[in-house]
Amino acid sequence: MGALKSALLIFLSMWTVCAAAQDPVPIFLQKHWAFPIPEQGSAPKFYTPLERSLQPQSCGICHTDQYRAWKGSRHALAMGPGVIGQLLEMKSMAEVRACTRCHAPLAEQEKSLLLHRNGDLHERGLICADCHVRRNIRYGPPSIGKNAARAHGGFVASDAFLDGRFCATCHQFGKDGYALQGKMLENTYNEWLQSSYAKQGIQCQGCHMPGREHLWKGIHDPEMSRKALSIERSAPELRHGILIASLAVKNSGAGHDFPTYVTPRVLVQIWQESGDEKPIRGTLRERIIERDVSPDLSAEISDTRLSPGKGMILDYRVPSDKMARYLVMRIRVEPDHYYAGLYRSLLSSLMKPESKALIGAALKNAENSAYDLHFERFPLRPSDKGTA
Ligand code: HEC
Ligand code: HEC
Ligand code: HEC
Ligand code: HEC
Numbered sequence: 001m002g003a004l005k006s007a008l009l010i011f012l013s014m015w016t017v018c019a020a021a022q023d024p025v026p027i028f029l030q031k032h033w034a035f036p037i038p039e040q041g042s043a044p045k046f047y048t049p050l051e052r053s054l055q056p057q058s059c060g061i062c063h064t065d066q067y068r069a070w071k072g073s074r075h076a077l078a079m080g081p082g083v084i085g086q087l088l089e090m091k092s093m094a095e096v097r098a099c100t101r102c103h104a105p106l107a108e109q110e111k112s113l114l115l116h117r118n119g120d121l122h123e124r125g126l127i128c129a130d131c132h133v134r135r136n137i138r139y140g141p142p143s144i145g146k147n148a149a150r151a152h153g154g155f156v157a158s159d160a161f162l163d164g165r166f167c168a169t170c171h172q173f174g175k176d177g178y179a180l181q182g183k184m185l186e187n188t189y190n191e192w193l194q195s196s197y198a199k200q201g202i203q204c205q206g207c208h209m210p211g212r213e214h215l216w217k218g219i220h221d222p223e224m225s226r227k228a229l230s231i232e233r234s235a236p237e238l239r240h241g242i243l244i245a246s247l248a249v250k251n252s253g254a255g256h257d258f259p260t261y262v263t264p265r266v267l268v269q270i271w272q273e274s275g276d277e278k279p280i281r282g283t284l285r286e287r288i289i290e291r292d293v294s295p296d297l298s299a300e301i302s303d304t305r306l307s308p309g310k311g312m313i314l315d316y317r318v319p320s321d322k323m324a325r326y327l328v329m330r331i332r333v334e335p336d337h338y339y340a341g342l343y344r345s346l347l348s349s350l351m352k353p354e355s356k357a358l359i360g361a362a363l364k365n366a367e368n369s370a371y372d373l374h375f376e377r378f379p380l381r382p383s384d385k386g387t388a
């Protein structure tokens with residue numbers, strides 16, 4: 001009796017330990033993102049051709065809102081010229097897969113890339129099916145409300161879709177991933193884990209998919225980037241011939257470092273201008289917010305990114321030039337700063353004319369993605385008009 005009772009107790013305590021360890025999310029994700037993702041295989045007989053299709057526009061016939069939002073997102077651009085131009089130069093499957101794992105992971109996309117089968121599936125980037133379809137079965141978050149209609153045999157609901165670890169698959173290097181100065185090259189999930197957002201349970205989806213919208217706006221979107229920063233500035237004052245002003249920024253809205261990757265660069269600048277709004281040489285003062293790495297990624301040069309809640313200030317104290325009529329404050333974002341440099345250096349080493357053309361196009365895109373997050377022109381004389 002005693003032995004039975006203690007066996008029961010041991011069993012019960014083991015059961016509670018196991019139950020605590022059995023967080024279903026990592027178990028689901030390990031299987032869902034096991035790479036390479038196996039081919040879907042043949043679809044159930046009752047699927048219509050539309051339900052069999054992996055093309056995002058096919059999903060979009062029924063899921064119109066998700067399709068419209070996704071189409072305008074960076075995920076839909078994940079196999080742009082900058083990626084394909086590099087893939088074309090690769091010699092082994094292992095090299096290609098080291099990139100497609102995040103940029104276009106489905107086996108069917110690999111086939112269209114390498115064997116010219118399945119049409120243009122790889123060119124569509126990170127498609128609906130990459131996140132939602134395995135072995136012809138649809139997976140998604142638990143429904144909000146009731147679906148009157150049925151299609152593709154319903155779907156399997158998982159809380160993993162509501163969890164930041166779903167995104168970490170591609171936005172966080174694993175334990176053995178490449179690191180510089182003890183920080184992973186891609187460290188977004190860990191940065192988030194240390195922030196107050198993690199403590200409040202605000203997942204990546206909370207900011208990047210509000211209301212389940214498939215937008216994924218980030219550093220390329222001026223409105224989204226403005227949400228990351230609070231800006232305080234003091235208007236210019238002239239004291240004993242010295243122009244005094246300040247421009248302070250704080251990461252008050254990004255759930256990770258601002259910016260999180262090594263690829264963008266943010267310039268915080270103040271300079272003087274003449275009456276015809278021309279910058280006056282020698283009057284520019286600036287601070288750069290970025291994780292600056294060497295082009296071959298072998299060294300970190302500096303890391304001035306702002307972790308959540310952290311700020312920086314540019315103090316301006318420069319003699320007023322005799323031509324000075326305006327003081328300009330600007331925050332400029334170059335989302336693809338690193339890539340522009342990489343593409344310029346690749347252009348001299350690429351072999352195939354086809355990849356040269358693609359990288360040339362990617363360089364143009366990278367150079368054209370910069371924008372002003374903030375711009376203000378203060379008149380230094382009462383009669384002049386400022387602009388913002
Ligand atoms: C299968 C890999 C994968 C998964 C899963 C994934 N992403 Fe991405 N994500 C990418 C890639 C690749 C890019 C870059 C696309 C490009 O610009 O070429 C990207 C880009 C982004 C961007 C745009 C960044 C910018 O520069 O503006 C945001 C924001 C983003 N992802 C958020 C998320 C969130 C939130 C999740 C989870 C719901 C998620 N991603 C899941 C691979 C993934
Ligand atoms: C762990 C996931 C992951 C892997 C693996 C990965 N990338 Fe990316 N890649 C991303 C994310 C996330 C972004 C967007 C953030 C950024 O711009 O840095 C991105 C952006 C890019 C961009 C710039 C955006 C664009 O579409 O032009 C290029 C080019 C690129 N990756 C090429 C590659 C190549 C080549 C490889 C393989 C050597 C590779 N990536 C492997 C996640 C990944
Ligand atoms: C990068 C991964 C990713 C891609 C690509 C993606 N989704 Fe989603 N999808 C998600 C996540 C994550 C959620 C859950 C978001 C949440 O609940 O916060 C979701 C939710 C959904 C839902 C449930 C919406 C609701 O209101 O209940 C549908 C339907 C859906 N996606 C369809 C699509 C379609 C169609 C596409 C392509 C046009 C697509 N998804 C592309 C990750 C993705
Ligand atoms: C013929 C119309 C149709 C097509 C095509 C279609 N779906 Fe659906 N989908 C539906 C309907 C209807 C539901 C609701 C099903 C249910 O509750 O049983 C649904 C449910 C879903 C869900 C779950 C939504 C939730 O609440 O979590 C996801 C995810 C999803 N579809 C993704 C896709 C993807 C990805 C594709 C393309 C590969 C696709 N669907 C193609 C009609 C369609």
Ligand code: HEC
Pocket residue numbers: 164167168171188189192197202203204205206207208217218219220224225227228253254255256257258259260261262263264
């Ligand atoms: C509190 C809101 C918030 C949360 C939570 C959040 N983000 Fe962001 N994220 C932003 C804002 C705002 C930006 C634009 C400014 C920037 O780039 O930092 C951004 C930018 C990005 C970018 C663009 C690339 C870059 O260099 O900045 C990616 C990728 C991204 N987030 C992924 C994620 C992932 C993955 C998670 C979860 C681990 C997450 N975000 C959590 C608000 C958030």
